[in-house]
Amino acid sequence: MDKLAINGGTPVRNEFIIYGSPDIGEDEIKEVVDCLRTGWLSTGPKVVRFENDIKTYTGAAHAVATSSCTAALHLSLILSGIGKGDEVITTPMTFGATVNVIEHVGAVPVLADITAGAFTIDPDDIEARITPRTKAIIPVHFAGNSCDMDAINRIAEKHGLTVIEDAAHALGTKYKNRIIGDGENLTCFSFYVTKNVATGEGGMITTNQNDLASKIRVYGLHGMDHGAWQRYTKTDTIHYGIVYPGYKYNMQDLNAAIGIHQLKRLESFIVKKRQLAGMYYDLLGNEESLILPARFPEGDGNRNSWHLFPVMIKPETLKASREEIMRAIIEENVGVATHYRAIFDQPYYIDKYAFNPEDYPNADFISKRVFSIPLQTRMTEQDLMDVVTAIRKVLSHYKK
Numbered sequence: 197m198d199k200l201a202i203n204g205g206t207p208v209r210n211e212f213i214i215y216g217s218p219d220i221g222e223d224e225i226k227e228v229v230d231c232l233r234t235g236w237l238s239t240g241p242k243v244v245r246f247e248n249d250i251k252t253y254t255g256a257a258h259a260v261a262t263s264s265c266t267a268a269l270h271l272s273l274i275l276s277g278i279g280k281g282d283e284v285i286t287t288p289m290t291f292g293a294t295v296n297v298i299e300h301v302g303a304v305p306v307l308a309d310i311t312a313g314a315f316t317i318d319p320d321d322i323e324a325r326i327t328p329r330t331k332a333i334i335p336v337h338f339a340g341n342s343c344d345m346d347a348i349n350r351i352a353e354k355h356g357l358t359v360i361e362d363a364a365h366a367l368g369t370k371y372k373n374r375i376i377g378d379g380e381n382l383t384c385f386s387f388y389v390t391k392n393v394a395t396g397e398g399g400m401i402t403t404n405q406n407d408l409a410s411k412i413r414v415y416g417l418h419g420m421d422h423g424a425w426q427r428y429t430k431t432d433t434i435h436y437g438i439v440y441p442g443y444k445y446n447m448q449d450l451n452a453a454i455g456i457h458q459l460k461r462l463e464s465f466i467v468k469k470r471q472l473a474g475m476y477y478d479l480l481g482n483e484e485s486l487i488l489p490a491r492f493p494e495g496d497g498n499r500n501s502w503h504l505f506p507v508m509i510k511p512e513t514l515k516a517s518r519e520e521i522m523r524a525i526i527e528e529n530v531g532v533a534t535h536y537r538a539i540f541d542q543p544y545y546i547d548k549y550a551f552n553p554e555d556y557p558n559a560d561f562i563s564k565r566v567f568s569i570p571l572q573t574r575m576t577e578q579d580l581m582d583v584v585t586a587i588r589k590v591l592s593h594y595k596k
């Protein structure tokens with residue numbers, strides 16, 4: 197067997213492949229150059245265009261662009277009136293931002309377990325954790341798979357709760373023939389650099405609620421009653437009014453310029469990622485130390501948008517920890533990343549809330565075993581074969 201790179205052997209490939217990286221084309225580049233030439237760098241016509249494109253794509257009545265999904269989630273909580281002492285139920289299997297924003301508004305995060313298959317929040321466990329102080333639920337669509345939104349919306353309606361969807365992983369995801377982000381719920385997307393539509397940094401809130409959409413726009417730009425787009429035009433009034441001590445959460449035209457063209461390519465990105473995922477199922481399906489992500493039938497109107505390809509190790513078959521396996525794969529020049537170490541295992545949340553991992557058996561199981569392997573649209577078949585070879589090489593080295 198070849199010596200592992202981590203032990204001084206030759207890596208499987210010379211060039212490091214990152215688990216997720218943007219696929220930027222000439223159109224994106226030209227549109228950014230256009231911003232530079234016109235001088236519209238910050239919020240302006242390209243943000244308006246990108247918002248309109250997202251409205252058309254999702255079918256939502258409103259789309260408000262933000263500087264990030266974190267900003268979108270924060271604004272959504274504020275405008276839903278969530279504050280001190282309120283409880284917000286969310287999943288432990290998420291990026292820190294989802295829970296950090298609950299802290300930012302002074303509310304209390306309450307974690308509910310996830311389902312073993314889709315890694316998404318378990319509606320039954322949500323219901324079990326509702327108290328008189330519960331005000332909202334933040335379901336997180338995971339890795340491109342939708343949460344069970346019918347069940348979650350039903351629970352929310354029954355108990356009078358707000359639902360804010362964290363759709364950072366889910367632009368293009370479909371649930372029962374509906375695209376995520378097409379409804380009443382405030383739905384927050386991310387265009388961070390690893391996402392299916394990447395603008396560098398960026399986010400978007402979609403909703404069909406008219407009153408909330410216009411408030412989000414004002415609260416997200418200093419609380420000014422005139423947006424930047426109007427302020428610098430000839431027809432605008434000379435003064436603006438501060439109607440709320442708002443935030444600086446607006447998207448720049450520089451980012452929207454990229455997003456406009458990324459969005460046009462999203463459907464082809466999803467097709468390519470589905471093909472790559474299919475190859476992983478074929479090539480890694482028989483690895484006895486790996487559990488591949490559950491495959492859901494897509495025929496009944498559900499669609500995975502394949503943001504990530506999370507695999508799990510079977511520790512009982514291996515002489516090394518998940519971290520040692522990941523380190524060894526990285527040394528073979530294949531980038532892997534953890535999505536996620538559960539929130540109940542993060543230092544701040546352990547100190548503040550002392551969550552007990554045993555209360556979340558599925559999340560605890562997954563959190564200890566999971567890592568994501570490269571899934572990006574610029575990958576060639578050879579890149580994918582290298583990933584597979586590196587994983588096989590490392591797993592067979594550490595096999596018990």
Ligand SMILES: Cc1ncc(COP(=O)(O)O)c(C=O)c1O
Pocket residue numbers: 263264265266267290291293294336362364365385386387388398399
């Ligand atoms: C599930 C989830 N929620 C929220 C965020 C925050 O997104 P952003 O980086 O756009 O603020 C991320 C980012 O990676 C995420 O994965």
